[in-house]
Amino acid sequence: MTTTTSSHDVISSDRVEGTNVYNAAGEKLGSIDDLMIDKISGQVRYAVMEFGGFLGMGTDRYPIPWSMLKYDTSQDGYVVNLDKATLESAPRYATDNVPDYDDEYSLTVNKYYGMP
């Protein structure tokens, strides 16, 4: 069993872009555009997402705390509990205007989603 599935345990950073993200109902919300990785621990802190599809949230990028995403092997993508109302006031930025991910920005994002 492991020989056919375990090759999917890891993802190359080269291939992060485009990983699909779904809601609990299985609808595609969008995709991961980028990951923000802690340089020291090597832990992903944020998935930077675009929600241009189903939710029609335009081309802005939305940093989502990693712990909010659950990996679903059956869909080979992530599931996150987010709706349009939540995203309408969520922290976001244009792709050509990436903010410094400093302590203040991290706190703003985490607080918005009620994460520690």
Added chain:
Amino acid sequence: MTTTTSSHDVISSDRVEGTNVYNAAGEKLGSIDDLMIDKISGQVRYAVMEFGGFLGMGTDRYPIPWSMLKYDTSQDGYVVNLDKATLESAPRYATDNVPDYDDEYSLTVNKYYGMP
């Protein structure tokens, strides 16, 4: 202080490629070409490195267990304790021939470097 340094706490997966890697003497060994990230935990498992510079190890890619790399803020790069003799027999692959990172392959790499 944090305002000038903390923006460097995270690295975008888009920008992983090219992060420098040095030895303990401060010599540049090569650079990170790619990261292999655990899809579920979001933890980086391997830095995939090229050692074409100082060590002259050609164009092959070498997966190195993440825990072997220490981030050095002064160099804005990683330090790893590796020499040419160690790398000469190390697991490697051509860029157009990436192996499945399955349990067996992971065990081979970890064992070679004496990691759990």
